[in-house]
Amino acid sequence: MSQNIIELREVSKSIHGHDVLYNINLEVRNGEFLTLLGPSGCGKTTLLRLISGFEQPTTGKIFINGKDVAGLAPHLRHAHTVFQSYALFPHMNVVENVAFGLRCQKLPKKEIDERVAEVLKIVKLEKYALRKPEQLSGGQQQRVAIARAVVNRPLVLLLDEPLSSLDYRLRKTMQIELKQLQRKLGITFIFVTHDQEEALSMSDRVVVMQEGYIEQIGTPRQVYEDPQNLAVAKFIGEANIFDSEIVGMDGKQITVMIQGKQRMVKSTRSFTVGQKVYLLVRPEDLRVWNAEEAGDTSDMLPGVVEEVIYKGTTVDLMVRLTNNKLVAATKFFDEDDDRLEYKIGEPVWTTWSPGWEVVLPHEE
Amino acid sequence: MKNENGLKYFSLSVIWIWLIIFALLPFLLVSIVSFLSHDENHLIRLPFTLAHYIDLNNAIYLKIFEKSFYLAGLCTIICLILGYPFAYAIARMENHFKSLFILLIIIPFWTSSLIRTYSMITILKPKGIINSVLLWLGIIDKPLALLYSDIAVVIGLIYNLLPFMVLPLLTNIERLDNRLLDAARDLGANRFTTFRKITLPLTMPGIISGSILVFLPAMTIFYIPDLLGGSKSILLGNLIQNQFLVTQNWPLGSAISIVFTLLLGFLLFIYWRTMRGKEHGNLI
Ligand SMILES: Nc1ncnc2c1ncn2[C@@H]1O[C@H](COP(=O)(O)OP(=O)(O)O)[C@@H](O)[C@H]1O
Numbered sequence: 001m002s003q004n005i006i007e008l009r010e011v012s013k014s015i016h017g018h019d020v021l022y023n024i025n026l027e028v029r030n031g032e033f034l035t036l037l038g039p040s041g042c043g044k045t046t047l048l049r050l051i052s053g054f055e056q057p058t059t060g061k062i063f064i065n066g067k068d069v070a071g072l073a074p075h076l077r078h079a080h081t082v083f084q085s086y087a088l089f090p091h092m093n094v095v096e097n098v099a100f101g102l103r104c105q106k107l108p109k110k111e112i113d114e115r116v117a118e119v120l121k122i123v124k125l126e127k128y129a130l131r132k133p134e135q136l137s138g139g140q141q142q143r144v145a146i147a148r149a150v151v152n153r154p155l156v157l158l159l160d161e162p163l164s165s166l167d168y169r170l171r172k173t174m175q176i177e178l179k180q181l182q183r184k185l186g187i188t189f190i191f192v193t194h195d196q197e198e199a200l201s202m203s204d205r206v207v208v209m210q211e212g213y214i215e216q217i218g219t220p221r222q223v224y225e226d227p228q229n230l231a232v233a234k235f236i237g238e239a240n241i242f243d244s245e246i247v248g249m250d251g252k253q254i255t256v257m258i259q260g261k262q263r264m265v266k267s268t269r270s271f272t273v274g275q276k277v278y279l280l281v282r283p284e285d286l287r288v289w290n291a292e293e294a295g296d297t298s299d300m301l302p303g304v305v306e307e308v309i310y311k312g313t314t315v316d317l318m319v320r321l322t323n324n325k326l327v328a329a330t331k332f333f334d335e336d337d338d339r340l341e342y343k344i345g346e347p348v349w350t351t352w353s354p355g356w357e358v359v360l361p362h363e364e
Numbered sequence: 365m366k367n368e369n370g371l372k373y374f375s376l377s378v379i380w381i382w383l384i385i386f387a388l389l390p391f392l393l394v395s396i397v398s399f400l401s402h403d404e405n406h407l408i409r410l411p412f413t414l415a416h417y418i419d420l421n422n423a424i425y426l427k428i429f430e431k432s433f434y435l436a437g438l439c440t441i442i443c444l445i446l447g448y449p450f451a452y453a454i455a456r457m458e459n460h461f462k463s464l465f466i467l468l469i470i471i472p473f474w475t476s477s478l479i480r481t482y483s484m485i486t487i488l489k490p491k492g493i494i495n496s497v498l499l500w501l502g503i504i505d506k507p508l509a510l511l512y513s514d515i516a517v518v519i520g521l522i523y524n525l526l527p528f529m530v531l532p533l534l535t536n537i538e539r540l541d542n543r544l545l546d547a548a549r550d551l552g553a554n555r556f557t558t559f560r561k562i563t564l565p566l567t568m569p570g571i572i573s574g575s576i577l578v579f580l581p582a583m584t585i586f587y588i589p590d591l592l593g594g595s596k597s598i599l600l601g602n603l604i605q606n607q608f609l610v611t612q613n614w615p616l617g618s619a620i621s622i623v624f625t626l627l628l629g630f631l632l633f634i635y636w637r638t639m640r641g642k643e644h645g646n647l648i
């Protein structure tokens with residue numbers, strides 16, 4: 001218990017008789033950067049509102065810092081929210097916005113001034129103290145929103161898509177700033193995004209959500225390299241998915257049949273012979289050879305280059321396999337492999353190193 | 365692009381022409397008339413004179429001005445107190461209920477305001493609905509003299525003008541971002557603080573435009589004091605009307621109108637000055 005700052009136990013939520021969240025079990029560790037990742041409408045905001053106290057769960061319990069928070073008002077939960085598109089008070093300047101929470105607590109003026117000044121320094125907004133929100137850039141507004149929340153010294157900061165309204169470059173900068181800020185403050189961040197790249201690059205752990213369910217919780221590496229199911233695999237990054245069937249199980253040695261070729265795969269799961277499975281191979285793991293390079297092609301899949309997309313540091317190939325399936329392969333430029341010249345229409349062999357695939361059972 | 369600009373200039377010039385013909389020109393005519401003389405045989409005649417303005421500095425007229433301000437102000441405040449919670453409730457409703465209520469507010473406009481004011485007589489008169497109900501309930505033992513009193517005038521004004529308060533408030537409150545209220549709550553503001561620090565300042569433009577839309581007609585609608593206030597109740601509106609239609613002293617009526625217009629212009633100017641620089645200073 002002591003490790004977890006927030007726990008959700010079998011929480012579900014329906015709004016107007018419409019089920020939004022189902023059986024959510026979640027443990028948030030003290031001091032971690034946790035990201036809720038999922039497509040728009042999957043219930044991320046609702047989950048955040050349950051934690052912050054704006055909504056009450058239909059069933060289940062929520063614990064913050066070991067205490068059941070059922071019925072507790074938002075400002076008493078030690079969890080403050082940075083709202084989607086910030087919700088700064090437009091008629092107040094930066095200082096008034098940031099001091100709002102402290103003034104509601106009726107703290108002495110001196111203490112308010114000190115704490116506001118301290119927080120503004122942390123978010124580097126001292127110079128903008130007297131500006132109105134509309135006179136600030138998107139990134140600065142974002143920092144005001146964070147300052148307004150952290151000045152109350154919460155244990156947890158809840159951030160609802162704080163970067164989604166910023167342009168690409170600013171978003172990259174703010175990602176780093178947010179990460180640094182979290183380390184400096186040492187408090188738990190629960191961060192919401194629908195951008196998988198953002199989730200992977202920023203989080204200690206990622207919670208992948210889909211249509212009101214938690215599909216998987218894990219480190220960025222776990223959810224990327226070992227997705228629990230097809231939905232997670234498809235949502236986190238690009239993936240080539242091959243239909244396949246188990247033809248041999250000999251201890252840890254698994255043999256599958258794929259497009260008429262047998263090959264060895266590795267998995268920690270257990271399967272039965274004859275079971276239908278998906279093989280999942282990330283584009284950067286897929287190798288593409290031409291006829292001379294290929295060598296032994298007994299477990300390789302033949303195809304034809306259909307598209308070559310030059311991307312600066314990488315080249316993306318689209319290969320049409322003989323069963324008409326289109327697969328993607330990403331090749332990095334490096335000195336050992338200077339042959340990155342592919343011609344459209346060129347016949348090639350595709351393969352990958354055994355063990356670099358993920359074997360997933362068919363879902364009912 | 366050029367076409368778009370053309371359209372812009374066209375609509376702008378239509379608005380300007382409209383304003384010149386229907387606002388500036390009449391105002392100029394009234395101003396000129398207010399400086400002309402008047403006698404038994406002529407509605408207006410030369411020479412120019414300031415006499416009517418000097419006449420206005422008379423205790424009776426000042427009293428009427430004062431009373432009109434007082435009643436119109438009272439009516440505006442009551443409309444605000446009644447209209448604000450009403451507009452707030454409607455603004456927060458689900459969409460289909462919302463349109464129904466907005467329709468209900470607008471329906472009375474389909475009947476002439478004059479007719480609706482006449483019908484109020486039947487409600488307010490000694491044997492009218494209000495008195496009958498109160499008598500029947502035993503709250504009073506003889507009918508109240510509601511009709512032909514200032515109370516009747518204020519009730520009539522409120523009834524006629526309440527929608528002008530509700531509609532601008534409604535649009536303003538609807539635009540209020542719910543997340544701001546959530547944010548205030550998250551920071552520990554109770555309902556009262558949230559209202560005072562967030563809702564009220566952010567709906568001030570609606571409050572002010574609603575108040576202007578109620579106050580101006582409340583000062584000058586002449587048939588409501590005429591019908592409901594009886595002969596005793598002379599307000600600015602019927603004072604002006606009497607000068608034109610009863611005593612036929614056009615220059616005096618014009619002078620009163622001009623003083624009144626300048627006064628209101630001055631008030632609007634003050635409002636504009638205090639709102640300038642504030643981004644929320646736009647009306648409605
Ligand atoms: N107040 C509400 N009334 C009805 N449906 C709602 C309400 N709030 C959220 N929902 C529904 O709940 C689902 C999840 O919404 P939300 O939590 O906002 O998703 P996300 O933040 O992941 O985009 C959506 O299908 C949405 O339509």
Ligand SMILES: [Mg+2]
Nearest residue numbers: 044045084161
């Ligand atoms: Mg959302």
